[in-house]
Amino acid sequence: MEWRRLPPGAPDPERTLGMLVFPALLAASVIRLLLLPPGVLPGCRFRGWTGVPCPACGSSRAFYALLLGRPFVALRLQPLVVLASGAFAAYAAYAWVVVLGRLPRLRGLPRIGLRRALLLAVALILLNWAYLVAHDARHSGGYAPATERGGQGPATAVPQAPRYGWGLSR
Numbered sequence: 001m002e003w004r005r006l007p008p009g010a011p012d013p014e015r016t017l018g019m020l021v022f023p024a025l026l027a028a029s030v031i032r033l034l035l036l037p038p039g040v041l042p043g044c045r046f047r048g049w050t051g052v053p054c055p056a057c058g059s060s061r062a063f064y065a066l067l068l069g070r071p072f073v074a075l076r077l078q079p080l081v082v083l084a085s086g087a088f089a090a091y092a093a094y095a096w097v098v099v100l101g102r103l104p105r106l107r108g109l110p111r112i113g114l115r116r117a118l119l120l121a122v123a124l125i126l127l128n129w130a131y132l133v134a135h136d137a138r139h140s141g142g143y144a145p146a147t148e149r150g151g152q153g154p155a156t157a158v159p160q161a162p163r164y165g166w167g168l169s170r
Helices: 015-033 046-052 059-067 072-077 079-102 114-141
Strands: 002-004 105-107
Touching: 015 059, 015 079, 059 072, 059 079, 072 079, 079 105, 079 114
Parallel strands: none
Antiparallel strands: 002 105
């Protein structure tokens, strides 16, 4: 890895991703969460059908907890969202600094290849899902199919802690 100046006319991923795409996604997410009143976010259909959390369960609540400055609550709700948000924020900060400061860019990162990158992504998603299932089973006392709960989600069978906002415990 080394720091290199960007040649004229070369693609500029720092400007495109770090200064435009990631901040736009963040702004859209924040606006969506702030405009919706608490409790309006739809439930997970996969969880409603099976009683088991999906790989993305808790993502909205985790992101909202991050916005409230509660990273440990967010980490408990959805670890992968917290890690991905941190990585995107770090990249966006790096991009703003190098683009606005007209500084050399970090190049020569190890190339792991598309297949390895996909395998790594799948492994991270599966590990995260295993955590969500284990964490949920520990706190809900197990699973029952939705039909055995009268079509209700697992939240009806689980005593609820005091909550505010989108189900974030105090």
